[in-house]
């Protein structure tokens with residue numbers, strides 16, 4: 001198992017001065033190996049915003065240095081700053097927990113459909129995301145039915161690949177076959193995670209299998225268990241089909257979109273609005 005090496009870079013506020021195109025800061029990185037913590041002083045060179053057009057050569061130089069080593073050559077630990085667009089309302093799981101179930105079913109279905117659409121896009125490009133979850137769905141627009149605006153989500157980067165982190169803490173998002181044989185996993189693993197994310201969306205952003213320790217989580221897969229079904233049977237069916245232990249039985253993204261559309265047209269919410277509150 002890849003040892004769970006956790007890195008944290010803390011950054012001193014004031015800069016130590018300026019390089020030609022960069023600002024430099026003193027920081028420290030903390031590695032945790034076999035449970036013990038090692039602090040290392042680091043120097044962070046950040047490219048000046050005004051020179052952003054020369055970031056290619058900045059990265060080229062840095063990556064060249066990180067590929068060779070010599071006792072008189074400066075060690076480059078990594079090029080580890082990713083700059084993302086700031087998404088206004090942040091991660092969906094936290095948003096749903098804050099909203100405490102006051103989010104209408106139609107809002108949740110809209111978000112589920114948007115995720116199914118981007119899943120379909122990735123499937124057509126033959127790209128496996130590998131880390132679909134509510135915490136990796138970012139809410140760019142809150143959506144307010146009273147003024148007729150709908151939510152808008154953005155799927156975040158997969159982050160560190162599953163193989164690197166201890167996949168156990170990714171249960172029940174990581175597909176079972178990925179734990180079995182990481183090299184065999186393919187498109188279907190994103191369908192499994194889609195099912196888990198659907199479950200999160202309709203359970204107020206609660207983390208599934210919370211409180212289970214890694215051993216118990218492993219048993220959940222060993223015993224081919226399923227997450228507790230939501231009351232809405234059509235939704236439970238869709239989640240169950242996505243979280244099939246046999247990858248070949250999981251629906252295609254087009255199948256998922258079709259089934260979601262049929263959910264939307266069903267008059268579930270009209271039946272008894274009270275019901276949908278806790279769907």
Ligand SMILES: N#Cc1ccc(Nc2nc(N)cc(-n3cnc(CCO)c3)n2)cc1
Nearest residue numbers: 084085086087088089090091135136138156
């Ligand atoms: N209160 C608040 C609040 C917090 C954050 C954002 N915005 C934003 N933009 C991004 N590009 C990425 C993330 N982000 C959040 N959690 C993760 C890790 C899990 O994916 C990534 N958050 C907006 C509002």
